[in-house]
Amino acid sequence: MKKVGLALAIVFIISLAMFGISLAEMVVIEGTVNDEYQIVTDDNQVYEIGFSEQSDKLAEEVNKKVRAKGEVETGEDNTKTINVSSYEVIAAKSGE
Secondary structure, eight states: OOHHHHHHHHHHHHHHHHHOOOOOOEEEEEEEETTSSSSOOOOOEEEOOOHHHHHHHHTTTTOEEEEEEEEEEEOTTTOEEEEEEEEEESSSSSTT
């Protein structure tokens, strides 16, 4: 019985990898876009901006406070990357 459970778990993991199913968490974050392709939140959490059409547009909003929605992935070095699906500018400049 244990072998069957283990085999099913292995098949499940392989299926996730084959079909590109992401286990990333969908979140909404607010922070200021900097010129290093990052969003920095008010509590100083740093999110690297991932690569997508929306991410490229967001990266142009330097020094603006934004609300970004997307999937966050955490790398082996604990670097957080947000793959932006949508965003809105909520202040022209940080602190305004």
